[in-house]
Amino acid sequence: TQLLEQSPQFLSIQEGENLTVYCNSSSVFSSLQWYRQEPGEGPVLLVTVVTGGEVKKLKRLTFQFGDARKDSSLHITAALPGDTGLYLCAGAYNFNKFYFGSGTKLNVKP
Amino acid sequence: DAGITQSPRHKVTETGTPVTLRCHQTENHRYMYWYRQDPGHGLRLIHYSYGVKDTDKGEVSDGYSVSRSKTEDFLLTLESATSSQTSVYFCAISGLGAGADTQYFGPGTRLTVL
Numbered sequence: 001t002q003l004l005e006q007s008p009q010f011l012s013i014q015e016g017e018n019l020t021v022y023c024n025s026s027s028v029f030s031s032l033q034w035y036r037q038e039p040g041e042g043p044v045l046l047v048t049v050v051t052g053g054e055v056k057k058l059k060r061l062t063f064q065f066g067d068a069r070k071d072s073s074l075h076i077t078a079a080l081p082g083d084t085g086l087y088l089c090a091g092a093y094n095f096n097k098f099y100f101g102s103g104t105k106l107n108v109k110p
Numbered sequence: 111d112a113g114i115t116q117s118p119r120h121k122v123t124e125t126g127t128p129v130t131l132r133c134h135q136t137e138n139h140r141y142m143y144w145y146r147q148d149p150g151h152g153l154r155l156i157h158y159s160y161g162v163k164d165t166d167k168g169e170v171s172d173g174y175s176v177s178r179s180k181t182e183d184f185l186l187t188l189e190s191a192t193s194s195q196t197s198v199y200f201c202a203i204s205g206l207g208a209g210a211d212t213q214y215f216g217p218g219t220r221l222t223v224l
Contacts, residue, residue, distance in 0.1 A: 042200050042215030044215070045212055097155065098213065102151055103152045
């Protein structure tokens with residue numbers, strides 16, 4: 001059973017399109033992280049959201065933490081081929097333990 | 111980039127043999143983790159450490175043991191490897207205070223058990 005459900009699992013879009021990735025759980029987390037992973041490498045942190053309702057922006061990426069701190073979304077505006085990769089969400093619980101979602105594989109075609 | 115190295119980077123072994131993977135950090139971070147990554151499962155926590163000689167189990171700890179005798183090193187041992195342990199293994203570290211929610215990952219070890 002996956003504690004964090006990510007959707008969609010796969011996404012293939014054209015350059016310039018917008019997309020949203022969702023991360024949902026029935027559990028409350030003290031914080032939630034989004035990572036991006038490229039083939040053959042470890043995940044790299046994009047953002048951490050801590051407060052319910054929090055919105056953070058990183059250039060064309062917008063991250064939102066749900067009011068109840070159970071879910072989050074990642075929105076990419078005008079996607080570029082360089083955005084291609086595996087996007088992972090992770091929820092922090094018991095201070096320093098983390099559960100990961102199964103990931104969303106994004107392919108942006110030029 | 112955080113100073114985390116993993117060795118070996120690739121290993122092929124046979125069922126029933128012992129295997130030890132090493133994670134080394136130069137950041138002096140308190141927390142260290144071992145994850146495995148398999149298609150469709152994301153990253154799953156195997157074991158983690160919250161200090162020297164202090165370790166605890168994660169969600170998929172069966173068949174694995176760990177040791178941490180120094181702050182900088184965290185070892186993952188498969189006592190008797192099985193084909194179901196074929197996976198990519200990642201080590202991660204995190205600190206205290208403001209850095210507690212940030213994990214830095216190593217480059218991974220690809221393990222194949224034949």
